[in-house]
Amino acid sequence: MVLAAAVALFVARGRPRLDIVRAARPAGPLDHPGARARRELVQVLGQRKLFQKAIPGAMHATIFWGFLILLPTIAEAMLAVIDPAWTLPYLGHAAWFAFLQDLFATLVIVGVGVAFFIRKVQRPDRFRGSHMQEADRILLTILGIVTTLLLWNASRIALGYADHPDAAPVANALSSLFSGGRSTEVAERILVWAHLLLVLGFLTYLPRSKHLHIITAAPNVYLAKTAPSGYLEPLRIDLEGTEEDTRFGAAVATDLTRKQVLDLYSCTECGRCQEVCPAWATGKPLSPKLLIMGLRDQVVAEAPALLSAASGGIVELQPLVPNAVTDEVVWDCVTCGACVRECPVDIEHVDTIVDLRRNLVMAESRFPPEAGTMLRGVENSENPWGQPASARTEWTQGLDGIHVLEPGDPPPEVLFWVGCAGAFDERAKATTRSIARLLTAAGIDVAILGPRERCTGDPARRMGHEYLFQTLAEQNVETLNGAGVTKIVASCAHCFNTLANEYPDYGGAYEVVHHTELLAGLIRDGRLGAAAAAASGTVTYHDACYLGRHNGRYDAPRDVLRSTGAGTVEMPRNRERSFCCGAGGARMWMEEGGDARINDTRFAEAEGTGADTVAVACPYCFVMLDDAAKAKGSEVRVADVATLLAESVLAEPAP
Amino acid sequence: MGAAWVYAEMVGGHVHESAAELLTIARSLGAEVAAIALGPGATDAAAELGAHGAATVYASDDEVFSGFAGGPQTFAVAGLIEEHRPSIVLFPGTYEGRDVAGRLQARTGSTLMANAIDVVGTDRARTEIFGGMKVVDVQLAGPEPHLVLVRPRSVTPARTDGTAQVVAVPAEIPEAERGARLLERHEEVASGPKLEEAKVVVSGGRGLGGPEAFAMLDALAEAIGGAAVGASRAAVDAGWVPYSYQIGQTGKTVKPEVYIAAGISGALQHIVGMKGAKRIVAINKDADAPILKMADLGVVGDVFQVIPALTEEIRRRTSS
Numbered sequence: 001m002v003l004a005a006a007v008a009l010f011v012a013r014g015r016p017r018l019d020i021v022r023a024a025r026p027a028g029p030l031d032h033p034g035a036r037a038r039r040e041l042v043q044v045l046g047q048r049k050l051f052q053k054a055i056p057g058a059m060h061a062t063i064f065w066g067f068l069i070l071l072p073t074i075a076e077a078m079l080a081v082i083d084p085a086w087t088l089p090y091l092g093h094a095a096w097f098a099f100l101q102d103l104f105a106t107l108v109i110v111g112v113g114v115a116f117f118i119r120k121v122q123r124p125d126r127f128r129g130s131h132m133q134e135a136d137r138i139l140l141t142i143l144g145i146v147t148t149l150l151l152w153n154a155s156r157i158a159l160g161y162a163d164h165p166d167a168a169p170v171a172n173a174l175s176s177l178f179s180g181g182r183s184t185e186v187a188e189r190i191l192v193w194a195h196l197l198l199v200l201g202f203l204t205y206l207p208r209s210k211h212l213h214i215i216t217a218a219p220n221v222y223l224a225k226t227a228p229s230g231y232l233e234p235l236r237i238d239l240e241g242t243e244e245d246t247r248f249g250a251a252v253a254t255d256l257t258r259k260q261v262l263d264l265y266s267c268t269e270c271g272r273c274q275e276v277c278p279a280w281a282t283g284k285p286l287s288p289k290l291l292i293m294g295l296r297d298q299v300v301a302e303a304p305a306l307l308s309a310a311s312g313g314i315v316e317l318q319p320l321v322p323n324a325v326t327d328e329v330v331w332d333c334v335t336c337g338a339c340v341r342e343c344p345v346d347i348e349h350v351d352t353i354v355d356l357r358r359n360l361v362m363a364e365s366r367f368p369p370e371a372g373t374m375l376r377g378v379e380n381s382e383n384p385w386g387q388p389a390s391a392r393t394e395w396t397q398g399l400d401g402i403h404v405l406e407p408g409d410p411p412p413e414v415l416f417w418v419g420c421a422g423a424f425d426e427r428a429k430a431t432t433r434s435i436a437r438l439l440t441a442a443g444i445d446v447a448i449l450g451p452r453e454r455c456t457g458d459p460a461r462r463m464g465h466e467y468l469f470q471t472l473a474e475q476n477v478e479t480l481n482g483a484g485v486t487k488i489v490a491s492c493a494h495c496f497n498t499l500a501n502e503y504p505d506y507g508g509a510y511e512v513v514h515h516t517e518l519l520a521g522l523i524r525d526g527r528l529g530a531a532a533a534a535a536s537g538t539v540t541y542h543d544a545c546y547l548g549r550h551n552g553r554y555d556a557p558r559d560v561l562r563s564t565g566a567g568t569v570e571m572p573r574n575r576e577r578s579f580c581c582g583a584g585g586a587r588m589w590m591e592e593g594g595d596a597r598i599n600d601t602r603f604a605e606a607e608g609t610g611a612d613t614v615a616v617a618c619p620y621c622f623v624m625l626d627d628a629a630k631a632k633g634s635e636v637r638v639a640d641v642a643t644l645l646a647e648s649v650l651a652e653p654a655p
Numbered sequence: 656m657g658a659a660w661v662y663a664e665m666v667g668g669h670v671h672e673s674a675a676e677l678l679t680i681a682r683s684l685g686a687e688v689a690a691i692a693l694g695p696g697a698t699d700a701a702a703e704l705g706a707h708g709a710a711t712v713y714a715s716d717d718e719v720f721s722g723f724a725g726g727p728q729t730f731a732v733a734g735l736i737e738e739h740r741p742s743i744v745l746f747p748g749t750y751e752g753r754d755v756a757g758r759l760q761a762r763t764g765s766t767l768m769a770n771a772i773d774v775v776g777t778d779r780a781r782t783e784i785f786g787g788m789k790v791v792d793v794q795l796a797g798p799e800p801h802l803v804l805v806r807p808r809s810v811t812p813a814r815t816d817g818t819a820q821v822v823a824v825p826a827e828i829p830e831a832e833r834g835a836r837l838l839e840r841h842e843e844v845a846s847g848p849k850l851e852e853a854k855v856v857v858s859g860g861r862g863l864g865g866p867e868a869f870a871m872l873d874a875l876a877e878a879i880g881g882a883a884v885g886a887s888r889a890a891v892d893a894g895w896v897p898y899s900y901q902i903g904q905t906g907k908t909v910k911p912e913v914y915i916a917a918g919i920s921g922a923l924q925h926i927v928g929m930k931g932a933k934r935i936v937a938i939n940k941d942a943d944a945p946i947l948k949m950a951d952l953g954v955v956g957d958v959f960q961v962i963p964a965l966t967e968e969i970r971r972r973t974s975s
Contacts, residue, residue: 083816183915295731315835370904370905370906371905373908373927374904375907377927385904385923385926385927386927386928422922425923426921426922426923426945427922589905590905591898591905595912597892623922623924627889627892627922630861630889631861631889631892631893652778
């Protein structure tokens with residue numbers, strides 16, 4: 001009866017949560033079931049992302065694995081409640097299970113101890129803003145569950161119910177506490193009831209607590225996208241066929257997808273995202289954790305209205321911005337993906353932020369005014385700086401062998417996608433020229449679209465202007481397909497991500513490589529000669545988010561740098577843990593508030609390695625870090641990997 | 656050919672400077688030129704309008720025109736159009752100009768051309784497309800009068816020193832046209848001319864080395880007279896001057912007659928905000944600075960020597 005009551009309460013409390021998820025908009029396609037299943041194994045069972053922090057990871061894994069091992073114990077206890085002599089048919093008599101039970105119960109106690117040590121003694125900043133008392137309650141309940149289990153097992157040993165007392169050394173040792181007489185029989189009854197009531201009580205507590213993640217985490221991980229994290233799900237806006245309920249991003253809670261709602265239920269407020277967030281680290285109001293908590297609070301508060309809306313009722317919902325999160329929070333994000341990468345339960349913060357932006361930009365025209373110049377530039381001149389298209393080939397002056405593709409020309413072997421920064425920004429133009437000279441030296445025909453190239457739409461898309469992005473994507477795909485392009489080399493990490501991951505949605509499927517990959521391949525194949533002038537000094541490489549973390553390209557730029565003969569040194573935060581330059585998510589075109597600038601913070605980290613040169617592989621990083629170097633009056637040079645290679649291989653000064 | 660009219664916007668009892676520009680354009684069309692001035696001070700403004708070529712000024716000093724947004728002006732202009740049948744009416748691309756022109760178009764069903772930079776006939780307006788990369792003439796079809804919104808500061812006003820005949824405009828405005836009442840007018844308080852409106856802009860960048868050096872630019876701006884001081888993002892980011900000084904991609908866009916860039920390297924982010932300047936003077940000690948490539952006059956030198964010397968020379972010439 002107790003069991004029935006507990007389960008009924010669990011269902012009663014959990015049901016509305018499930019109904020809200022089911023009422024939400026469908027999430028993206030459930031493609032690649034194999035990859036998803038593998039993720040369940042590695043990430044859920046294997047706890048891989050938790051181990052990104054060794055001690056907290058080991059602590060969590062111990063408690064989690066203990067939880068799995070001890071699941072049958074709940075059934076065991078239920079039987080024993082009825083009759084102390086009853087136990088599970090096979091497991092109840094197996095020595096190995098008795099051993100595992102004893103071992104993991106003990107380890108969970110140690111784990112809870114470590115958890116309290118982390119929370120009460122170490123007190124890392126990532127917990128700022130989390131519900132600390134709730135966490136204490138949860139940990140104490142877990143402690144109670146395993147302690148009663150161990151003591152119950154000890155009393156059973158004392159009473160002679162256990163088949164293999166020696167297999168459970170801890171409980172066996174504890175059994176000396178019990179005399180084995182009538183008082184032990186009473187103690188055994190109390191302990192088994194205490195254990196079971198704690199377990200059932202915990203069950204009823206779950207749906208309303210952040211500990212709900214033990215149910216939602218596994219499906220949340222399964223539902224997370226399999227595409228590279230730089231990929232955004234398209235909205236596919238059809239202005240001709242706009243219906244009244246056409247969704248331009250997330251305005252109110254009913255606009256969230258099932259995955260987005262499940263994200264909210266899965267957050268345990270561990271703050272790993274907050275710890276790696278460049279915005280939070282530089283004193284801005286955005287914390288990915290607080291964003292998720294804010295949205296969750298609103299969804300929970302509006303639950304009755306959401307359920308009524310799901311059954312066709314007309315309800316008035318509060319806008320998510322600025323109620324759940326403020327405008328500032330939404331605009332602070334650099335979309336670097338550090339939070340997503342860090343999250344043990346695969347919450348996709350960035351996609352939700354972009355969805356919030358989509359509504360603000362497209363439905364309300366509400367965004368930092370200084371970014372308007374960029375949107376107008378992209379809209380009118382097809383580049384963020386409003387430069388004339390004819391100037392796209394200015395960088396080719398004085399360079400031989402660059403082929404501007406005209407309509408009707410035969411398809412190029414590989415198309416060099418220069419990008420707007422690469423064509424217009426003085427610093428990025430140096431990179432562009434280096435790449436062109438290197439490719440020419442390697443015997444590759446450098447083909448460009450010249451004035452027919454348009455912005456890929458990335459800055460507009462990350463800013464939330466999906467319609468503008470869609471227009472540009474369609475136009476670019478038409479140009480590229482018309483030119484018979486099959487392979488593209490891009491020098492900008494953002495162009496690379498958009499061309500490789502997002503253009504397939506618009507009919508543009510190309511083999512896309514980043515210039516550092518192409519150059520590394522040419523060096524490997526011996527098509528770019530050995531270093532004519534070995535570089536001196538040391539170089540530290542700054543991973544661009546949209547090349548590294550979002551697309552897993554870490555080695556090629558490092559290989560190229562090593563080939564120059566320069567000494568290399570890594571920054572403390574590198575590869576998938578790299579720290580953004582501050583320009584992503586259209587932040588390049590916005591003013592920055594907070595205590596510190598992201599680019600200054602990253603540059604200081606680079607300077608701290610003692611390197612003479614900071615190598616970059618993306619024009620955004622170049623501009624941001626070079627600005628930081630100049631602002632500081634630093635002697636450290638910022639240059640693209642390609643320029644450093646050109647100086648070494650071609651033994652010429654930079655153009 | 657019917658007359659060419661100009662909507663002369665009244666602001667705080669005075670005629671807006673755009674009226675002289677529009678009259679200069681209207682005169683070039685070879686038609687009879689008239690101006691409409693509505694609001695307190697309109698009758699007095701007729702002299703100024705006449706001096707810029709208006710033969711007739713339809714004026715009313717009634718406060719109804721300054722107390723409501725758009726409606727009464729539209730009603731009055733529509734009445735005048737009905738009566739006199741001009742071929743074209745030019746409006747300034749200001750908030751009020753756009754408001755009245757838009758309402759008028761809806762009322763008359765004639766053609767409205769926005770964002771023109773010049774008018775070359777009563778049925779031809781000139782405008783920029785592709786973000787200013789191309790200038791095109793647009794044929795104005797549809798019934799007359801054609802309505803054209805002209806971007807401020809597109810032409811240099813020229814005087815004729817003529818006089819205008821003043822025709823009073825009735826101010827009986829129906830209640831329905833008094834929808835939006837003007838409650839308050841806020842003027843942004845700023846010392847010196849606004850950056851976006853100044854004819855000369857003196858701008859400083861990272862090369863100035865610190866906030867103190869901006870006093871040097873203030874002195875130069877004062878010597879020139881009516882010049883505004885701006886800054887590049889680097890100087891603003893460094894905290895030397897407030898954000899309101901910032902010129903560039905994420906700051907203000909300026910189109911002065913002369914732009915003096917001191918210690919600014921010319922990063923793309925900055926150039927976006929000042930490339931529309933008619934003349935660019937750049938002072939930079941780095942001969943490779945991109946700004947020197949686009950400058951009409953480039954000085955490779957130390958701003959701390961060049962700027963004070965320039966200021967001194969301007970003072971000497973203006974005082975003599």
